[in-house]
Amino acid sequence: MTTHDDQGSTAHSPAILTVAGLSAHINGQQVVEQVDLEVPATGVTALLGRNGVGKTSTIKAIMGLIERSGTVTLAGQETEGLPTYKVARLGVGYVPEDREVFAGLTVAENLKIAERAGGGHHYDLVYDLFPELYERADQAAGTLSGGQQQMVALARALLNDNKVLLVDEPTKGLAPRLVSDVTAALAKAAELVPVLLVEQNLTVVRDVAQGAVVLSGGRTVHTGGALALLRDPETTQRYLGVSTGGAANPKEADA
Amino acid sequence: MSTVILLFATGLGLGAIYFLVASGLSLIYGLMGVLNFAHGVFLSLGAFLGWEVAQMIGSNTWAGFATSLVVGALAGAVFAAVTERFIVQRLYNRHIEQVLVTVGLALAAVALFDGIWGTDPEFIRGPQWLAQTTNIAGASIPNDVFVTISAALAVLLSIVLFLKKTRFGMVIRAGVENRSMVMALGIDVRTAFTLVFTIGGAAAGLGGVLASHYFGYVSPLLGQTLLLYAFIVTVIGGLGSLLGAAIASVLVALMQQFANFYLDGTGDFAVVVLLALVLLTKPSGLLGRRQV
Ligand SMILES: Nc1ncnc2c1ncn2[C@@H]1O[C@H](COP(=O)(O)OP(=O)(O)O)[C@@H](O)[C@H]1O
């Protein structure tokens, strides 16, 4: 059963990305069963749920990286059967879980390879957000710290004009100071382009997200506003496994 | 001492030939995850067509020799590009089928070469100078060894420059690491697949012409024989690593030469021992990255 509340902005602005009846398989094993979600044309929509519920798989299925069925509509265009590179060219920036920077390429090359034809490349924006990347342009990306690699991964997505960003656990494994840096960058990015954000750190969710979609067992089980969700101890306890105690201090609950 | 120098020089020459085959194999496996069993027939075709053209122009002329190098490389490149585009790519991401189809193609091509050129080795010759020797510190080094080594060095340098300095090269390097992420950045990685096959095929075709001078003959099985060593070289060097392939080529060839001479013809055995040692101590190869 899917619960729904209308206290967030989710339902009110037109969607840039609509996923309906999505199921997906990896090596013949079903990893997504029935996901429905909408990403509005502005702001951050959080994709939440416990470990292993299918958040990453949902993102990969949207990118066409794993076998899928169901509809994925981007800016009015159905993407069924499109190879991954064509999905990306429609204007999707992908920031994968575990960053996936090219370790043997320099920072500059990691950005250069992300340059898509037929549009401007926003090096100003990227270097403004992450000045470190400019200083370390000639360093092999594999020798960067986890936080710096995350900046590269985000920068690759921000370099192009995108219609939506899919960002998968950008703060995973980062030190607290870097978490706030990345959060700030996300907030800034979200002023320019809508974001679908997978995030386990509920403080980050509260800081940047407006909408929230909750998955459980490969299915959408809740859709609504992010703040409303974090203030709902029953739902958060049930689907996120944390008690947010009326959102008093989600940080403590972020195990 | 002069024997050591001779073995060293001819070992380097053999290593150069291994490298010309292994460089393509390694890049293809690294980028696409395909063990290309058809790589040897790219080499054989290059050797045969190179020899045909050399005879037309004059097999003992430098013009004939130079043209045969170009034709051999072109033949290998075209054969490889067509193989990738029309056979391997049709089986996109179905690795077992891709490998099987290259095995089938290799068998079919060898049979075809048998039909056209016969099963017996055909002994060949080039310009007079190639068959002569140059004295280095008392050792008489066959001159074709110098040509072979220079050609392999030129190929190594060209591929390195291509990989480092061009956007295609960057895409190939990135794709060897993580193909999905390259696609997720909006890049049609299939172009890079065709390209590495073409480059690998050109190197193998060139290697075919040089190998036929090094061994003194062409035969339908020339490529398949060398392919076996090239696979070993590729594994020892680290699948996907061009530099690893270069180092391992020289290592394997030198071991073979010295063991054959000093240890009673046990060159092939020594190579297998080396392979086993590398697999036991560093399964990813000398310069290989851990497979994701
Ligand atoms: N490569 C894979 N092969 C088989 N099952 C997988 C693979 N990757 C993930 N899964 C399974 O798919 C389910 C969803 O995983 P995932 O999408 O990574 O979850 P989340 O991102 O929400 O933690 C899990 O049960 C996981 O075990």
Ligand SMILES: [Mg+2]
């Ligand atoms: Mg995940």
